[in-house]
Amino acid sequence: MSTLFIHNAHIISFQDDFVNGVCDSIAINGNVIEAVGKYETLKSLIHPGTQVVDAKGSTIMPGFNDSHIHIWKVGNLKTFMLDVRGVKSKEELIESLTDYYLNNPHLKWITARGFNEVIWQEKFMPTKIDLDKVSVDKPIYLIRTCAHIAACNSKALKIACIDADTKVPAGGTIQLGNDGHPNGLLNETALGLVANKIPPYSKEDLKIMILACREEMYRYGITAATDPAADPTLIEAYKEMNDSDRLGFRLNILPIILPDGSSKPFPLPDTYSSPFLTINTVKFFADGGLSGKTAALKRFYKNSQEQGVLRLDKKQYKALSRQCMEKGLGVATHAIGDAAIEMIIDVYKKLNKDFPSTIKRIEHLGLPEKKQLQAMATNNIACSMQTIFLDELGKNFIQYLDADYLNQCYPVQAVLNHHILMALSSDAPVVKNFNPLKGIAAAVTRKTNEGETIAAKEGISIEAALKAYTLNAATIGGEDRFGSLQNGKLADFILLDKNPLVTPIENITAIKVLATYVDGKKVWSLQE
Numbered sequence: 001m002s003t004l005f006i007h008n009a010h011i012i013s014f015q016d017d018f019v020n021g022v023c024d025s026i027a028i029n030g031n032v033i034e035a036v037g038k039y040e041t042l043k044s045l046i047h048p049g050t051q052v053v054d055a056k057g058s059t060i061m062p063g064f065n066d067s068h069i070h071i072w073k074v075g076n077l078k079t080f081m082l083d084v085r086g087v088k089s090k091e092e093l094i095e096s097l098t099d100y101y102l103n104n105p106h107l108k109w110i111t112a113r114g115f116n117e118v119i120w121q122e123k124f125m126p127t128k129i130d131l132d133k134v135s136v137d138k139p140i141y142l143i144r145t146c147a148h149i150a151a152c153n154s155k156a157l158k159i160a161c162i163d164a165d166t167k168v169p170a171g172g173t174i175q176l177g178n179d180g181h182p183n184g185l186l187n188e189t190a191l192g193l194v195a196n197k198i199p200p201y202s203k204e205d206l207k208i209m210i211l212a213c214r215e216e217m218y219r220y221g222i223t224a225a226t227d228p229a230a231d232p233t234l235i236e237a238y239k240e241m242n243d244s245d246r247l248g249f250r251l252n253i254l255p256i257i258l259p260d261g262s263s264k265p266f267p268l269p270d271t272y273s274s275p276f277l278t279i280n281t282v283k284f285f286a287d288g289g290l291s292g293k294t295a296a297l298k299r300f301y302k303n304s305q306e307q308g309v310l311r312l313d314k315k316q317y318k319a320l321s322r323q324c325m326e327k328g329l330g331v332a333t334h335a336i337g338d339a340a341i342e343m344i345i346d347v348y349k350k351l352n353k354d355f356p357s358t359i360k361r362i363e364h365l366g367l368p369e370k371k372q373l374q375a376m377a378t379n380n381i382a383c384s385m386q387t388i389f390l391d392e393l394g395k396n397f398i399q400y401l402d403a404d405y406l407n408q409c410y411p412v413q414a415v416l417n418h419h420i421l422m423a424l425s426s427d428a429p430v431v432k433n434f435n436p437l438k439g440i441a442a443a444v445t446r447k448t449n450e451g452e453t454i455a456a457k458e459g460i461s462i463e464a465a466l467k468a469y470t471l472n473a474a475t476i477g478g479e480d481r482f483g484s485l486q487n488g489k490l491a492d493f494i495l496l497d498k499n500p501l502v503t504p505i506e507n508i509t510a511i512k513v514l515a516t517y518v519d520g521k522k523v524w525s526l527q528e
């Protein structure tokens with residue numbers, strides 16, 4: 001018997017034989033989809049106890065799945081940390097840090113995230129000289145939008161014992177000023193030197209952040225997500241929420257194996273599976289990001305002698321990845337530049353011989369070469385990509401990449417042409433607005449938020465982009481319990497006011513999520 005029956009809808013099911021516009025009804029029994037089809041065929045499932053909902057012509061599709069979103073960090077910017085994404089100049093940055101410092105006298109550290117100097121007129125990152133204007137007594141730790149570069153004031157450097165003689169950790173940089181002393185800017189693994197001195201968040205703090213992010217996820221119709229970098233405390237917090245039924249969305253956690261600022265790996269996690277929480281893959285970082293020129297390239301960044309940072313010791317990575325796969329764990333590796341991608345594919349190729357069906361993911365896949373895509377296809381390597389970067393960070397890409405690199409930047413169509421399993425995701429809080437419809441629009445139009453187009457030939461169809469944000473995102477996580485609307489699958493779905501498959505692409509981000517359902521229950525609805 002159906003507990004919930006919704007009719008008069010356009011259903012985008014993504015079932016195998018899916019044809020848009022054929023189904024108009026969905027029947028739910030408890031937390032499971034009982035049937036999807038035409039009203040006339042399904043109406044016998046309606047019984048006296050069934051809640052019948054008239055969708056009034058709205059569209060029903062699987063809930064979005066953000067396959068790479070730093071959930072607690074998104075929540076942190078709503079709770080414990082100052083959000084400086086979008087500040088338009090260094091002056092504005094210093095002003096907001098100063099306000100925050102003055103208004104929060106109880107804080108032992110001033111932490112903030114999100115500046116992007118490429119959108120400022122002066123184009124220079126803040127250094128300790130700038131941050132010392134906010135305070136010389138209280139440590140300040142300011143993370144760039146990419147999270148691969150941080151700026152510290154003198155007090156923070158002092159606490160972390162960073163001076164001209166400090167040994168630079170492998171895979172990192174301590175930037176020096178003209179005087180030969182650290183200028184406050186740290187890259188990649190060197191962030192750990194300061195970050196490890198900041199009092200860690202408690203599990204209870206983390207839970208507050210997770211719930212703050214979940215609220216926004218529901219609003220965008222996101223019912224499933226992958227947290228692509230979790231340390232042991234965060235994993236504990238998620239597990240406790242799951243055990244007490246407080247998680248409220250499908251979560252795949254990718255535990256970090258190598259913490260920043262240390263070459264000693266965390267113990268390998270055990271695999272874990274429950275209806276809401278899964279651990280089946282671990283995470284490594286091979287390089288940095290494009291927006292701050294730390295992604296590892298084979299050639300130079302435009303007008304510079306820089307090629308980014310390779311963070312992994314290949315031998316250690318190879319050995320650890322093998323241990324993970326022997327334990328039944330998949331491996332997901334952050335790799336953006338072509339040099340980083342090459343190294344990862346080389347290791348995955350060897351692993352694929354012994355572990356052909358174990359999950360092998362590349363996170364981001366910013367600048368793959370054609371031959372690398374071919375190797376991915378033949379070695380069962382999947383990817384989670386972020387076309388949403390083209391929108392918010394496209395300006396950085398245009399500034400730092402030559403024409404050839406721009407041409408191969410987040411090449412989603414080429415990836416699909418090679419029949420590689422591709423999911424889309426946001427990597428928030430790297431981007432401020434993680435509405436999946438924004439990522440979908442950028443996947444189709446390839447436009448930056450200033451209207452420039454990056455590699456137009458790489459635009460994909462709306463249908464392919466929707467699938468990458470739902471079904472493929474589940475599959476890349478080794479998940480077949482949700483991701484499409486199909487008999488027997490978990491009832492995670494959303495109602496939209498318009499059908500994205502027939503909406504002109506320029507209007508797609510204006511589509512409204514009317515209601516979000518997880519596990520057969522409505523968890524959010526639009527209040528007009």
Ligand SMILES: [Zn+2]
Nearest residue numbers: 068070228427
């Ligand atoms: Zn990320």
